[in-house]
Amino acid sequence: MTITPLSDATWLAVAGPGRPASTTIGGWTLVGEVFNRHDPAVRQIPDDDPASYEKKMLARFWGRFIGVRLDGKGRLAALLRDPSGALDCLWWAQGPVTLVASQVPEWLARSAGAGWRINPARVEAALHDPYSTSGDLLIDGPAAVLPGAMVTLNDGIVSELWRPDWLARSAPALSDDEAAERLRDALDQVVAGVLKSGGVLAAEVSGGLDSSIVAATLARTEPDRVRLWLNAWGPDATADERPWVDLLAAHIGITATCQPRATGRLTLEMLTHLTLGIRPGLAAMDALHDADWARRFVAAGIDTVITGKGGDSMFIQPADAGVFVDFHRQRGWRAFLSRANIDLARWNERSVWTLIGAARRPRYTPAAIDDPNPLLRPRIHPEIARHPWLQGIDDLGPAKRRQILGLVQGCGLHGASFQTEVATVFHPLLAQPVTEVCLALPTPQLTLGRRDRALARRAFSDRLPDAITTRRSKGEMTAFYGHLIADGLDVLRPWLLDGRLAAMGLIDRDRGDVALTRESLAWRGGYVDIMTTAAIESWVRAWERRLPGG
Template identity: 75%
Template structure:
């Protein structure tokens, strides 16, 4: 994944000041390419997928920028003070940030694209304004004066991991939210794009038009990926989402894909090779299936979970992450394309929440619709259960199925959730869950061992696809009968029927259960004697009971355990980086 660092001097800072000169030297030593945006501002970039610079009016967009096929600029009012920036966001998509300089060449404003695929962290250090996609050790050592770990936000991250893609867990630097503009003078950031705005601006369309819009959005996104990258790899799991991406990629750039890669687990539920073989034969490609990496957890692996300014939740399976990073490097891959995010955007599961959304739209007429018995049958519930939940006006599914069994009760209740999850109570539960999945998807763009060697791209979380899915009601995305039904219809002619009709899904629970159980000798002291425990954020009695083979066999909890382990690693890493904090 490409990285960048921007350094802009204040008017009273001479060009030979030791701080900007020292940072420039360190950036060059880190393998970054440095160029001047002006006399007062320089930019350092590095690969893989080295960010490019595109001038658009007064803005310079840094990253990967593509033109939209049908930009919806006509909906933006010209009397809006930020109409130019909103039209720019509507006209382009990609992975980028925008910078605007004043007449003296100094940084005045920042902008981040709605996808959140390229992070934007900014802070002031002495006479400098610094902006970066991440904060490696050398940058933290040189320019993190006054930074502190914020215990309340660390606690919030444990209780609500989705929050880690919003505000940082540090006091000092600030993270710009996707779709937001920041005036460096110190004013509050201005929101230019929110997912609920897209939802509320939707107009009804037929199922045929909706399916066409999904297909066009995925085609547009993959066309940009093929055009903007070199040698590609496609991650194919055998499921619907990765199959849609692989089929579209095969239609648009088959010759550019050097590796169609699948990893299979050791038990039948984790072995997707039969589905991958069906897909590969249908697409006329040669799939490479490899066993999922196995081994024992070590403290070094847990340390590797946290490689950046945010907790490393993008690659909780460190063994798999390291194995695929090695395979991509050996194959000379520039970018890998995944199907992640499709569950949320295309709507899975098609559960009670989908019918509650429909009831909110249609009122009691929904009780007479074909959707009620169809969804009841799909969920193996009675029609009375679905109808009863819909009539309970304030019912909503839980964002997190069950609380993390390792952590202590929350002490700081005043830490806000991710801004995209605020003020959306008027939306139905299925739409709220879709937005929640989008927030979670922002975390998938974080650094990992793979992003050190290739660009990791999630097309189903790109702006064209996200907007195409947000404007469609959950009932339409499921066609009122099953998960991701509209996507199955939209791409039915590109996929084998076995894939589009499939009801099951690969399951890695047993695999990860064994991994955790075999690593308890490392995980128990890591968590029970760690920094989170000393901060009072771990419930030692409950964690002691949960971190046993018996508890794992009965209750599982892989994601909770590894998420907590990753946040523990993040705290340890930043305490090393900020020894005086």
């Protein structure tokens, strides 16, 4: 562990080799990776705003960092967290000492966790709304600083410095070409920052549009910096993207390493290791693949891994009726006469009257993508507030609200996993410059009023093969995960039906007994719900053991 004094009264400790990176900006010390913005929008922030300095700082810099501000005696006075949420920021007082951490290993939980308790109501909220796990902690005791927020420690007052809906409401009017150029510039800026951070790079190449966009941008900048272009292919045709990877590799001049996705049986050990941090391990649910790639990164000497995750939500996938409702809010009755009415209806294989009917409904909400979790009882605790970014956004259109929901979900991708234990995992499409551009663009423009991710397809068309730019299909792992869960029911059933969540009254044993059968899985699916519930069960068991007295 490396110890760096920030003052006589404050120290920074970082596990692992090397001195922790820190940047001094005025009275703030930013710990982590900090990059300059090319064209910061600081003029839009009024000088009389009480948090004007901090808001301008977050507009001028982006990266993966937390901020520390000291008082005149060198004591910790305030904390902030960058809007991407890539580094967690937890704090708690213990006597005269205030501790701040990005993770809480078991030894620290046992020594510093006196008085900490698992909060059953928040656990229940996480089961019904997994997105909430990137907000407040499920433990009473420590507190988490939310992305884009600042907390003053003497009074615990939280100030919001950045919110996605602020960007959505301040969108400038741009032509489609101008919007595409901004999107290109934002991703180029992010990739340049990643390359400046040094280290040996690996890049995921899934074969899909989003990872292809990121890989093509890396390849046109400094392709030799990437030691490993890695693809994992599944055992059936729908999960094997190698033809698309080969097409991309030939076009951008790289050599991809294609490996079969790790296979095996779901085991008790695998479930036990689903939680690696203070939040449920939703980023590590594919434990076989996670562990396999971590081993490959270590063998190749990889420091940083670049992914294409986040593109579905930021670029808008799917382009459904919600996009047309957003368009109607923007254009009024003129939307009914627009070509978008016909094109989006054709894309969704629905009639234009269906889209018009949705747009005319006062509070249209798209149907849920997934059915309710079949394992859960109705709520037994009072309603817990949703993630702050999901509050106060009812004035936005349904597709824009779903985009913000995707960003909240994206914060969970930064969570602990086997891969993050051995390398920095970076998601450029969830980095602040890219998300700010996408949030500020209307969803009809991101889809060009005709199909999913249409603006991104246009923006990066000169970097990609035409076949990938115009592709309608996507790789599909549903069958793979379905077999994994079905073959592991002998482990999953007692894990969930006789576990801690069931003892807390949160799982309905009778409904679970039906849902956790091969017949139900074949007819109703629910794989994501089942593994999410299994991960939260793992988290509860682990933290009951880790906390003092456990």
